Amino acid sequence: MPTTPANTCRGCQLTTPAARARMPSWMDLEKIPVAMGDMNDAKGLKASAEIIHGQIDAAVAKGTASTDIVLGGFSQGGAMALYAGYTYTKTLAGVVSFSGWPPLLTADELAFIGAVKAGANAKTPAFVAHGTHDEVVLPSCGERAEACLKEAGVTDVTFSTFAMAHSTHPAQMTALKSWLEEKLRLG
Numbered sequence: 001m002p003t004t005p006a007n008t009c010r011g012c013q014l015t016t017p018a019a020r021a022r023m024p025s026w027m028d029l030e031k032i033p034v035a036m037g038d039m040n041d042a043k044g045l046k047a048s049a050e051i052i053h054g055q056i057d058a059a060v061a062k063g064t065a066s067t068d069i070v071l072g073g074f075s076q077g078g079a080m081a082l083y084a085g086y087t088y089t090k091t092l093a094g095v096v097s098f099s100g101w102p103p104l105l106t107a108d109e110l111a112f113i114g115a116v117k118a119g120a121n122a123k124t125p126a127f128v129a130h131g132t133h134d135e136v137v138l139p140s141c142g143e144r145a146e147a148c149l150k151e152a153g154v155t156d157v158t159f160s161t162f163a164m165a166h167s168t169h170p171a172q173m174t175a176l177k178s179w180l181e182e183k184l185r186l187g
Helices: 042-061 076-087 106-118 139-151 170-183
Strands: 012-015 021-024 070-074 094-098 126-131 157-162
Touching (some): 076 106, 076 139, 139 157, 157 170
């Protein structure tokens, strides 16, 4: 699946908080830290979701069942996993978001909740994790991701916090491993 290098996604684009520098990015950010109520780059979010949907479609065309695919990411990738995963037209096995966020503005969030309720992944389980000391994507963003999914009717949401900043942690990976084994029946 894609990451943010120029050859696999939207590529190097203007990213506002990075001193107007170009850097690998799924979408533009209004500021850092990312907080609920910030402006969304709706155009970038939707364009990147189309790329991810195309990558999933390509995997399905090669014989992988969509129900065997877990979409996940960290930070912007976590936000993209939530948005692209829950707006994808075929059922997925799961969605994982580390230090991600749902759409940041209330109007966009309501549209996302409506899309999840009406979509193919309303019953798709989610694993949402966030650092309690995250100063890049505020912890309230992870909490709101969990709440949005539950408001949309996703009943299988695992939300975990870890005493860490904007990073991953071995305990987080252990929790994800257990979740994947359970959801994919690997254990």
